[in-house]
Amino acid sequence: MQKNMDMMKSFGVLFGLLHDVDFECYPEEHCKKAQELLKEIDASEELIHAVCSHGYGICSDVEPKHEMEKILFATDELTGLIWAAAKMRPSKSTKDMELSSLKKKFKDKKFAAGCSRDIIKKGAELLGWELDKLLEETLEAMKNVENSVEKEMIK
Numbered sequence: 015m016q017k018n019m020d021m022m023k024s025f026g027v028l029f030g031l032l033h034d035v036d037f038e039c040y041p042e043e044h045c046k047k048a049q050e051l052l053k054e055i056d057a058s059e060e061l062i063h064a065v066c067s068h069g070y071g072i073c074s075d076v077e078p079k080h081e082m083e084k085i086l087f088a089t090d091e092l093t094g095l096i097w098a099a100a101k102m103r104p105s106k107s108t109k110d111m112e113l114s115s116l117k118k119k120f121k122d123k124k125f126a127a128g129c130s131r132d133i134i135k136k137g138a139e140l141l142g143w144e145l146d147k148l149l150e151e152t153l154e155a156m157k158n159v160e161n162s163v164e165k166e167m168i169k
């Protein structure tokens with residue numbers, strides 16, 4: 015059981031790291047070129063599916079099936095919105111951000127307009143979560159990793 019949990023965690027980290035593998039060099043083929051690039055390194059079909067599914071309905075027709083895939087689909091846009099909101103705060107941090115503040119930013123269509131609210135809502139729907147749960151859990155997760163992300167960025 016522990017071995018399976020460790021393998022899922024490793025897969026999740028790999029998936030998280032590789033999900034935009036094609037974006038910088040092939041932005042017009044995002045989530046399509048990834049398939050080709052990952053096949054070249056003999057990546058598993060599961061990993062290729064996971065990577066390609068994060069652009070479902072945008073640049074990919076690969077539907078997120080696994081919970082981990084649905085979470086990335088739902089949070090890819092949302093983390094951008096949360097981080098944009100954090101940068102507007104005096105603290106420049108998520109740590110003192112309240113859910114109510116995030117909800118206001120979410121409703122303000124002019125704020126971080128590039129972060130699709132429809133995709134975020136669809137992600138919550140795919141997960142079977144209320145939108146508030148998705149916003150709250152994502153905000154809490156970002157609060158929890160902010161220090162370690164900052165440390166890595168400074169290196």
Ligand SMILES: [Fe+2]
Nearest residue numbers: 033034037068
């Ligand atoms: Fe992406």
